[in-house]
Amino acid sequence: MNELSRREELSLSGAALRGAPWKAAAVGGGVVAAASYGMGVILPGTADLPWALGLGISLFALIAAIGAVAKPQEGDRVTRQARSWSLQHPWKFALLPAGITAVLTYPVQLVIDGEGIFGAAWDSVWRGALVYLIAGILTLTMKGRAR
Secondary structure, eight states, X not given: OOOOOHHHHHHHHHHHHTTSOHHHHHHHHHHHHHHHHHHHHHSTTOOOHHHHHHHHHHHHHHHHHXXXXXXXXXXXXXXXXXXXXXXXXXXXXXXHHHHHHHHHHHHIIIIISOOOHHHHHHHHHHXXXXXXXXXXXXXXXXXXXXO
């Protein structure tokens, strides 16, 4: 059998993300979070810091995921192979960015928004599910780049 275990699949996703544009992802997520919060400050009564931070975190994970598989022929041999695997298995690859989003969003919702354990978990899960869907669809559209 040539099937991979879940641990091996996550390892391949992580190897593909190794070459992600992390600086661009951080800047993009930060700018969107700041703009979202800034628009909330300008429009009275609509400023929502947890929403803005969650949006920035989600965009951070999406930029990293799509940037990682956008150029599958760059990087070392292991990274190229992991990116090729990710393009061939877009839904399995999208699990890691979704998990990153959920894990990073949970403390924001728990501490800053004060929703409680279950409310914060619910918000984190739906944000992760949205990132999973978007990253999976975008990676699927790039599938033709894999050899």
